[in-house]
Amino acid sequence: MRATGDAGRAAQALLVAIGLAAAVACGNEGADDAPSIDGGAETSADGGPPPLAYPSGFPGLAFPATNPWSAAKAELGRYFFYDKRLSANGTQSCASCHEQARNFTDGRAHPLGSTGESHRRSAMALSNVGYYSVLTWASDLQDSLEKQALLPLFGENPVELGNAGQEVALLARLAAEPRYAPLLKAAYPDAPTVTLPHLTEAIATFERSLLSGNAPYDRFLAGDKNALSPEAKRGADLFFGERAECFHCHGGFAFADSVTFAGKTVRERSFHNTGLYNVDGKGAYPASDVGLAEISGNPADMGRFRAPSLRNVAVTAPFMHDGSLPTLDAAIAHYGRGGTLTASGPNAGDGATSPLKSELVRGFSPTDGEVANLKAFLNALTDEEFLKNSAYGDPWK
Amino acid sequence: MKLLSRSTTLRISAASVLALTFAGAAVGCEDDDHDHVHDTTDVAAGDAGTDSAVPPADGSVDGAQDGGVLMDAGPAPLQSISFAGVVGTTPFSCTQTYAGIGTSNASITPVDFRLYVSDVVLTKDDGTKVPFELEPDGVFQSSKVALLDFEDRTGGCNNGTEALHTKLVGRAPAGKYTGITFTIGVPEALNHQNAATAEAPLNLSGLFWNWQGGYKFLRLDGKVPSTNSGFVMHLGSTACTAGATPDSYVCTKRNASTVTLTADPFAATFLADWKALLAGVAIDADKGGMPGCMSGDTDPECTPMLGALGIDVASGNSTKPQTFFRVSP
Numbered sequence: 001m002r003a004t005g006d007a008g009r010a011a012q013a014l015l016v017a018i019g020l021a022a023a024v025a026c027g028n029e030g031a032d033d034a035p036s037i038d039g040g041a042e043t044s045a046d047g048g049p050p051p052l053a054y055p056s057g058f059p060g061l062a063f064p065a066t067n068p069w070s071a072a073k074a075e076l077g078r079y080f081f082y083d084k085r086l087s088a089n090g091t092q093s094c095a096s097c098h099e100q101a102r103n104f105t106d107g108r109a110h111p112l113g114s115t116g117e118s119h120r121r122s123a124m125a126l127s128n129v130g131y132y133s134v135l136t137w138a139s140d141l142q143d144s145l146e147k148q149a150l151l152p153l154f155g156e157n158p159v160e161l162g163n164a165g166q167e168v169a170l171l172a173r174l175a176a177e178p179r180y181a182p183l184l185k186a187a188y189p190d191a192p193t194v195t196l197p198h199l200t201e202a203i204a205t206f207e208r209s210l211l212s213g214n215a216p217y218d219r220f221l222a223g224d225k226n227a228l229s230p231e232a233k234r235g236a237d238l239f240f241g242e243r244a245e246c247f248h249c250h251g252g253f254a255f256a257d258s259v260t261f262a263g264k265t266v267r268e269r270s271f272h273n274t275g276l277y278n279v280d281g282k283g284a285y286p287a288s289d290v291g292l293a294e295i296s297g298n299p300a301d302m303g304r305f306r307a308p309s310l311r312n313v314a315v316t317a318p319f320m321h322d323g324s325l326p327t328l329d330a331a332i333a334h335y336g337r338g339g340t341l342t343a344s345g346p347n348a349g350d351g352a353t354s355p356l357k358s359e360l361v362r363g364f365s366p367t368d369g370e371v372a373n374l375k376a377f378l379n380a381l382t383d384e385e386f387l388k389n390s391a392y393g394d395p396w397k
Numbered sequence: 398m399k400l401l402s403r404s405t406t407l408r409i410s411a412a413s414v415l416a417l418t419f420a421g422a423a424v425g426c427e428d429d430d431h432d433h434v435h436d437t438t439d440v441a442a443g444d445a446g447t448d449s450a451v452p453p454a455d456g457s458v459d460g461a462q463d464g465g466v467l468m469d470a471g472p473a474p475l476q477s478i479s480f481a482g483v484v485g486t487t488p489f490s491c492t493q494t495y496a497g498i499g500t501s502n503a504s505i506t507p508v509d510f511r512l513y514v515s516d517v518v519l520t521k522d523d524g525t526k527v528p529f530e531l532e533p534d535g536v537f538q539s540s541k542v543a544l545l546d547f548e549d550r551t552g553g554c555n556n557g558t559e560a561l562h563t564k565l566v567g568r569a570p571a572g573k574y575t576g577i578t579f580t581i582g583v584p585e586a587l588n589h590q591n592a593a594t595a596e597a598p599l600n601l602s603g604l605f606w607n608w609q610g611g612y613k614f615l616r617l618d619g620k621v622p623s624t625n626s627g628f629v630m631h632l633g634s635t636a637c638t639a640g641a642t643p644d645s646y647v648c649t650k651r652n653a654s655t656v657t658l659t660a661d662p663f664a665a666t667f668l669a670d671w672k673a674l675l676a677g678v679a680i681d682a683d684k685g686g687m688p689g690c691m692s693g694d695t696d697p698e699c700t701p702m703l704g705a706l707g708i709d710v711a712s713g714n715s716t717k718p719q720t721f722f723r724v725s726p
Contacts, residue, residue: 165556297636
């Protein structure tokens with residue numbers, strides 16, 4: 001509903017398209033979704049997230065009408081995000097599977113929930129997550145961070161934080177922690193006690209504050225010609241060229257394609273079968289995870305997953321939805337070959353010959369030197385400042 | 398609210414407060430939370446302060462007061478339609494293990510038993526049909542959907558809620574009625590909202606079905622002692638795609654069950670029977686997918702289990718008579 005805009009918004013989208021992103025952030029949006037660049041008069045309780053400042057070249061975030069930006073909400077959300085009271089047995093917080101130093105992933109192919117259940121999909125990175133038009137690995141339906149937060153909180157297949165049916169106890173645990181009183185008052189001045197919407201809205205707001213746009217490649221774009229090594233520059237040429245085709249799905253400021261932002265008038269979201277599997281010669285993925293087809297019921301959606309951002313990709317191994325590619329070398333080899341060959345076992349098959357594979361994943365047979373160049377470029381997408389910024393860190397320490 | 402029995406009123410207090418806090422925060426950004434807190438506090442006072450027993454079916458005075466507006470004719474009186482959970486001929490209880498279930502005569506211990514009911518229509522003795530207007534109570538019923546809750550958080554149902562809700566409370570014009578039709582399901586217009594800010598009874602996390610972007614219409618969960626494995630029925634819409642705007646979903650497999658029963662709805666008790674739902678499956682020998690049926694069309698257990706609900710697994714449509722509900726003998 002917010003995506004159907006008037007002519008003014010369409011014009012703003014056009015401005016973004018031609019690269020004048022900053023003009024949008026300052027544009028005359030409605031009060032509901034106008035990103036507050038300076039954070040206004042809102043201040044956090046004890047020096048938490050800084051006022052929302054967009055990296056150079058980033059458009060403004062499209063905040064939901066029901067949950068506009070406030071620094072106080074982001075700070076409350078940071079405390080929630082790192083609070084093990086969020087799990088029913090007190091063993092895990094969001095950060096247990098989303099570690100800042102790993103771009104908010106956890107280094108596992110299959111994360112473990114609070115009761116020890118293994119997740120079939122790896123933890124997704126959270127940098128710039130506020131720009132994604134859809135969330136999770138393969139669902140057209142997860143269209144807001146507020147709703148998505150309910151999955152780890154209450155999901156039962158698998159159990160993550162394990163609160164299904166136990167929301168009263170969850171909220172009581174939070175209400176009993178005295179540090180929340182001033183944070184809640186700052187974020188929700190009239191709220192007597194914490195509620196589930198406070199929880200999901202504040203976490204979503206904190207997540208939207210996780211802006212990462214100061215990698216060497218960004219500094220190169222901003223004019224520092226020495227920010228990229230010659231290798232990385234050659235890697236960039238390959239990455240953005242029609243031979244490797246990486247940028248088609250991993251393009252734009254977010255290095256991803258299911259992206260939205262303030263003023264964007266068309267709801268874009270993309271899913272791709274990259275030929276990771278082909279267990280039946282007809283393109284099938286293992287039955288344990290068939291991607292978007294599981295949600296849509298459409299056989300043509302077999303193996304289609306959302307392209308995650310490649311910002312900070314060097315710290316987010318293992319790769320793919322199931323963590324089956326352990327290193328950047330393995331990921332480049334997958335795309336270089338145009339699909340993965342699984343020689344034996346229950347998932348045996350050649351993804352490169354999958355009839356369902358994206359036409360953009362056709363293989364480009366890189367030389368060893370080109371692999372090294374691509375790796376150098378991907379490493380130049382690491383924003384060290386973001387990974388270490390204490391404003392995004394654990395406030396309970 | 399006024400129709401809850403004494404014990405039920407006492408037991409719902411926690412759930413009620415929770416529902417109210419959800420409602421209070423379901424506020425758009427233009428609104429100030431404060432007003433809504435007031436609104437909901439008033440409801441809370443009404444809930445907590447009243448514990449009169451169920452009135453007679455013609456309790457029109459009570460109904461008029463509840464409606465808040467005294468009109469010349471007055472609203473139709475509040476009436477209730479009774480339901481009960483059973484396992485075969487035995488009353489349902491979370492603390493019992495039931496033998497002789499399914500094709501292998503296995504045993505099952507309940508873990509959960511709740512379902513959403515909507516589109517309640519009554520048949521008059523002249524054959525005409527009239528809607529039964531659900532009375533919102535802030536906990537189990539809105540004007541659009543009611544939760545029938547047969548579990549009481551005892552025994553294996555330890556993620557449930559203490560309160561039971563085994564009656565639909567609402568209004569229908571005076572007359573003689575001979576039948577009832579209702580849907581096991583959440584109305585499509587309410588099925589894909591943000592569950593965290595949804596109005597009761599769509600605010601219970603045990604019924605959230607977030608990975609499918611909706612709610613579990615029916616949750617009938619058990620544990621099979623002989624295999625130490627769960628066996629569940631999670632009914633809900635599948636094959637969903639989003640549209641051009643957020644929240645615009647289309648689910649091509651609705652998987653809602655239309656139930657039609659012939660009896661005076663205000664005199665009969667309608668039974669929801671585990672044994673009937675599980676009659677066509679071996680609950681101790683899962684054939685694939687999740688143990689039981691999570692409404693997926695490739696899960697072998699779904700064909701007989703959705704079949705008991707009258708739902709065709711291929712289309713997701715309610716095409717046949719269901720066998721899960723029946724009229725108490």
